[in-house]
Amino acid sequence: MQVLGRSAPARRLTAVTAAAALALGLAACGGDDSPSTSQSGSGDDQVTIRFSWWGSDTRQQVTQEVIDAFEAKYPHISVQPDYTSWDNYFEKLNVGAAGGDLPDVITQEERFLAEYANRGLLADLDELGLDTSAIDDAILDSGTTDDGLVGVASGVSVHAPVADPAAFEAAGVDLPDDTTWTWDDYEEVAAAISAGSDGEYYGVQDYSFLEVVLKIIARQNGEEVFTEDGEVGVSQATVASWFQRSLDLQASGGEPSASVSTEVQAQGVEGSLPATNAGAMAWFWSNQLEAIQSAAGRDLVLLRPPGEADAQRTGTYLKPTMYYSVAAGSDHPEEAALLVDFLINSTEAGELILADRGLPSNEDVREAILPLLSDADRVGAEFVTDISETVVDGTPVPPVGSGETTQITQRINSDLLFGRLTAEEAAKRWIDEVSAAIS
Amino acid sequence: MTALNELRQLRQQRGGTTVKPVTNLRKSDGRAALVFLAPWFLGLFGITLIPLVASLVLATTDYDLLTAPTFVGLDNFTAMLSDTRLHQSLKVTLLYVLTGVPLQLVVALGLAVLLNRGLRGMTFYRSVFYLPSLLGGSVAIAILWRQVFGQDGIFNAFLGWFGIEGMGWISHPDTALWTIVLLHVWTFGSPMIIFLAGLRQVPEMYYEAASLDGASRWRQFRSVTLPLLSPIIFFNLVMQVIIAFQAFTQAYVVSNGSGGPSDSTLFYTLYLYQEGFSNLRMGYASAMAWVLVLIVLLLTAVNFWASKFWVFYED
Numbered sequence: 001m002q003v004l005g006r007s008a009p010a011r012r013l014t015a016v017t018a019a020a021a022l023a024l025g026l027a028a029c030g031g032d033d034s035p036s037t038s039q040s041g042s043g044d045d046q047v048t049i050r051f052s053w054w055g056s057d058t059r060q061q062v063t064q065e066v067i068d069a070f071e072a073k074y075p076h077i078s079v080q081p082d083y084t085s086w087d088n089y090f091e092k093l094n095v096g097a098a099g100g101d102l103p104d105v106i107t108q109e110e111r112f113l114a115e116y117a118n119r120g121l122l123a124d125l126d127e128l129g130l131d132t133s134a135i136d137d138a139i140l141d142s143g144t145t146d147d148g149l150v151g152v153a154s155g156v157s158v159h160a161p162v163a164d165p166a167a168f169e170a171a172g173v174d175l176p177d178d179t180t181w182t183w184d185d186y187e188e189v190a191a192a193i194s195a196g197s198d199g200e201y202y203g204v205q206d207y208s209f210l211e212v213v214l215k216i217i218a219r220q221n222g223e224e225v226f227t228e229d230g231e232v233g234v235s236q237a238t239v240a241s242w243f244q245r246s247l248d249l250q251a252s253g254g255e256p257s258a259s260v261s262t263e264v265q266a267q268g269v270e271g272s273l274p275a276t277n278a279g280a281m282a283w284f285w286s287n288q289l290e291a292i293q294s295a296a297g298r299d300l301v302l303l304r305p306p307g308e309a310d311a312q313r314t315g316t317y318l319k320p321t322m323y324y325s326v327a328a329g330s331d332h333p334e335e336a337a338l339l340v341d342f343l344i345n346s347t348e349a350g351e352l353i354l355a356d357r358g359l360p361s362n363e364d365v366r367e368a369i370l371p372l373l374s375d376a377d378r379v380g381a382e383f384v385t386d387i388s389e390t391v392v393d394g395t396p397v398p399p400v401g402s403g404e405t406t407q408i409t410q411r412i413n414s415d416l417l418f419g420r421l422t423a424e425e426a427a428k429r430w431i432d433e434v435s436a437a438i439s
Numbered sequence: 440m441t442a443l444n445e446l447r448q449l450r451q452q453r454g455g456t457t458v459k460p461v462t463n464l465r466k467s468d469g470r471a472a473l474v475f476l477a478p479w480f481l482g483l484f485g486i487t488l489i490p491l492v493a494s495l496v497l498a499t500t501d502y503d504l505l506t507a508p509t510f511v512g513l514d515n516f517t518a519m520l521s522d523t524r525l526h527q528s529l530k531v532t533l534l535y536v537l538t539g540v541p542l543q544l545v546v547a548l549g550l551a552v553l554l555n556r557g558l559r560g561m562t563f564y565r566s567v568f569y570l571p572s573l574l575g576g577s578v579a580i581a582i583l584w585r586q587v588f589g590q591d592g593i594f595n596a597f598l599g600w601f602g603i604e605g606m607g608w609i610s611h612p613d614t615a616l617w618t619i620v621l622l623h624v625w626t627f628g629s630p631m632i633i634f635l636a637g638l639r640q641v642p643e644m645y646y647e648a649a650s651l652d653g654a655s656r657w658r659q660f661r662s663v664t665l666p667l668l669s670p671i672i673f674f675n676l677v678m679q680v681i682i683a684f685q686a687f688t689q690a691y692v693v694s695n696g697s698g699g700p701s702d703s704t705l706f707y708t709l710y711l712y713q714e715g716f717s718n719l720r721m722g723y724a725s726a727m728a729w730v731l732v733l734i735v736l737l738l739t740a741v742n743f744w745a746s747k748f749w750v751f752y753e754d
Contacts, residue, residue: 087696091716098504098721115719119505259607262700263590266610404718407697414700418612437718 010357045076047332051339052082053107053322054089056291059356066349070342090403097121102327104336108151109322111403113143116325117150118400123326124148128337131345134362138394140421142320145397151323155358157285158316158384159212161303162203162292168278171196178304186306187245192256193280203254204416205273205282206261208246209411212319213283213305215395217242220311230399232435240427243416247423258417265410270295287321287358287385289377299375302383304390314390321358359384401438408433497725504721515726525727527702528710531616535706536683539623544675547627548668551634565635572628573648580622581692585609588618609693612703619689619704630675637671638664666751671739673750684735687712707731 019302053063060083067079082103084092092113096102102121117123125132126149132140137153144150168175171193176185190203207213218234227233249255256264256279264273269288273279275295284292293300308314324343326336343349350365355377360366366381373381398405398409408430416426498515502508519525550568554561574580587593588608595605608614641664649659665672687708690698698705698713711731715724 094504094716114504119503121505259610260590262610263607266695266699269503323727408712411698411699411702418701420612420701433571 024298046078047076047335048078048132048340049081049104049330049335050080050082051105051107052089052103054084054086055356062352062356064339070339071349073342073348074335074338077338079339081358083113089147089194094164100329102329104327104332105339106325107154107322108325110142110320111398111405113325114145114397115321115400115403117145117147120147121328122147122150123328123333124150124335125152125326125328125337125340128333130337130341134345134364136363139318139320139361142394142397143323151320151325152245153320153323153358153361154342154344154353155287155321155355155360156318156384156388157287157321157380158318158387159210159216159283159385160305160316160387161281162274162284162289163281163301163303164201164274164277164279164296164298165301167193167197167201167274167277167299171280173280175301176303178306181303181306181390182308182310183245183307183346187249187252187254190249190281191252194253194255202256202273202279202429203281204249205264205279206246206249206255206413207264207283208243208413208416209234209261209265209410210283211405214239214242214315214409217307217313219315219317219392219395219426220307220313222312224395226396226398226402226438228396230396230438232438234431236424236427236431238285239430240423243413243426243430246413246416250417258319258414258419261416261417264380271299274300285319285321287355287377289380290355290374290381293376302379304387308390313392316387316391318384318388318391319395320361355381382384399438402434402439404437405434408437446453466553477577483654494725494728497722498729499726500722502722502725503719504716505656505719508722511722515723516730519730524702524705524710528698528707530707531698531703531705532684532686534616535620535623535686536680540676540679540683540709542620542626543624543679544630544672546624547675548634548672550627551631551638551662554631555635555638565632568631569578569628572626574626576626576688578688579693581689584618584622584689585693590720610700612699612701615694615700615703619686621692622689622693623683630679633675634668637668641667667753669750670752673742673746677739680742681735684708684738723749 021037036072051063051067053059060081060159063083064081067081071078089107093102093106097116106116106122108116108122113122120288123253124147130149130152132149132152139153140149142148143153163175165175171194173189176189181189186204193201193203211225214234217236218225221235221238223235223238224233246255250258250261255261262269269275269284269291271281272284272292274282275292277296277298281303282292288299289302305316308316324340326333326340330336343353344360344362345365347365347368350360350362350369351372353360354369355373359381360369370378370381388417412421412426412430415421421429497508498608499510499512500508501511501514521667554565554581556740558564567670589595590605592608594608598605600728606614608618645663645667646659649663654662685705688704690704691712694700694704694709696709696713698709707727708731711724711727714720714727
């Protein structure tokens with residue numbers, strides 16, 4: 001550089017800054033390593049396996065207790081915990097997969113299950129002799145691909161509007177009869193709450209950031225967002241009507257302005273409208289009720305999705321909250337399968353985990369823990385049990401690449417809310433981009 | 440070109456001086472030197488050169504992280520031509536660099552000049568003004584930023600005192616990028632320190648001569664300080680442009696990793712990260728990284744070329 005040729009102090013200064021800049025650059029590159037791979041312990045048959053999951057601090061503590069109980073039962077196995085927050089869980093896992101360094105037991109999610117299974121990264125749990133006799137076949141199907149049972153669901157949840165009865169009361173609006181209400185009722189109720197509470201409460205939190213609501217609407221119209229063949233199966237008209245309702249709600253004041261909606265969306269469960277006593281309704285998974293309720297500091301309820309009664313069919317489906325998988329490349333697949341067995345089949349683990357990973361998929365464990373649940377969890381559990389009677393079928397395993405749908409939906413929806421796209425344009429873009437992502 | 444000339448000149452100067460090259464280097468000294476240099480070499484090869492070459496190779500492949508890469512030639516590069524999100528990310532990054540860097544340098548220079556006056560408690564002020572630079576790159580500050588410029592943030596509360604109704608600055612696509620530019624400007628510490636050091640090099644006698652000639656302070660600043668400081672300004676400019684192109688943390692944290700709202704804070708590096716690690720297109724991300732290198736190289740070359748017209752060297 002030119003500066004280097006100048007007076008001695010200037011040169012020194014330059015060198016120091018350059019070195020500092022370089023050091024900064026290096027520091028930025030060298031992130032910390034994930035925990036080491038699984039390897040045999042020092043004892044003869046002492047083995048160490050690694051177990052990864054995502055989630056909150058509470059989940060971390062509970063899971064550690066489960067691990068302790070497992071190690072007490074199987075003294076020759078020690079389990080190394082490996083957890084991060086949801087936001088960067090898969091980024092970390094993907095890098096691990098690239099380096100052939102997957103944990104032995106992996107907590108998986110719907111969107112990446114097929115992605116991993118298709119590449120032969122997950123072991124067939126049936127082959128490993130996992131006992132799945134107490135789990136419903138429909139739930140097992142959701143974790144089965146051409147490669148066999150690649151993931152077993154920890155539990156199930158349903159997506160539905162969480163409602164704050166106190167907000168309804170403050171606005172002088174009756175809680176709707178959720179067995180009959182329609183999407184038009186949903187809009188009217190939302191607008192009435194915003195109007196009736198003098199701005200203290202918004203009617204609803206914007207729902208079109210969440211592709212899962214589209215999934216329910218598509219199913220009500222006899223469509224699927226992703227078909228069995230791994231293609232986009234939802235029509236542009238359905239997507240457009242979904243987006244249009246957001247715009248209508250924004251116009252009627254039933255939901256907040258674009259800017260507030262975006263901000264609230266980014267703040268997750270604890271920052272949602274019902275959790276901050278700022279709105280009457282927002283869409284969540286039934287196992288999140290506990291977290292929202294404890295943030296809100298008052299009792300909340302779950303409502304069935306609108307339109308279930310008058311649509312072609314019901315849209316609600318039981319979603320496996322998360323899956324446990326065993327890495328195909330694990331050095332100790334039997335021990336890993338023992339841990340999965342303990343996690344899903346033992347009452348001991350169930351009593352610690354409770355409903356944190358969804359209402360347990362193992363029906364015996366479910367029975368055993370029901371009396372132990374907190375109020376919110378019990379409300380969630382009863383809701384899931386009741387609504388599962390109306391569920392027609394499961395949804396197909398989403399295709400490879402569908403993990404991008406979340407990002408695409410959020411991006412297009414913010415353009416929509418800020419008035420940069422019409423509902424029609426947004427729907428067209430959504431179909432185009434999602435199709436491109438899974439092709 | 441200029442850089443080469445400079446180097447040549449430097450060599451000639453060295454050749455003419457009386458500094459003798461160190462001879463009689465004993466063998467054991469050489470070995471000791473190697474041992475001391477080993478950690479640096481390890482770093483150079485392990486985390487710089489090898490990944491550099493690997494990423495160049497990956498740039499020509501379709502690589503999803505989970506299965507082995509397949510060679511696709513220049514497909515990744517041609518795909519960039521029609522990638523609208525990539526174009527958006529370039530626009531965002533260029534806007535950030537072209538506004539953030541000059542603004543930051545102006546603030547840094549202004550404060551350096553003020554601090555160079557020999558105020559009482561100078562060291563204290565210097566430390567205080569440097570503080571944001573220590574904090575600014577951190578995740579904590581980025582999270583704080585989200586609060587400050589949020590709908591119910593401090594900034595809106597401040598506007599409220601004047602009866603101005605605020606908005607969600609971070610969550611609106613028209614303003615989100617500017618909050619990050621502001622964060623960048625706020626971390627003016629390191630260029631300021633370099634300016635301060637540069638100001639100390641300006642001989643006092645020039646100012647004395649200038650004031651004897653009746654030059655005003657402003658005139659002195661323009662005709663004495665600025666020309667003599669121009670090599671330092673140039674250095675800061677080059678460095679800050681390079682650093683600004685690599686901006687990632689702030690945008691990642693402020694937007695929750697999405698680059699939102701509406702891709703308005705989708706920095707080039709952030710999009711690269713999303714493509715590589717979330718969307719499993721590591722080949723494409725590697726190609727993007729090399730395009731970034733080329734862009735920065737090109738801009739630095741332009742910078743060096745342009746410096747001929749405004750950088751003044753005393754000797």
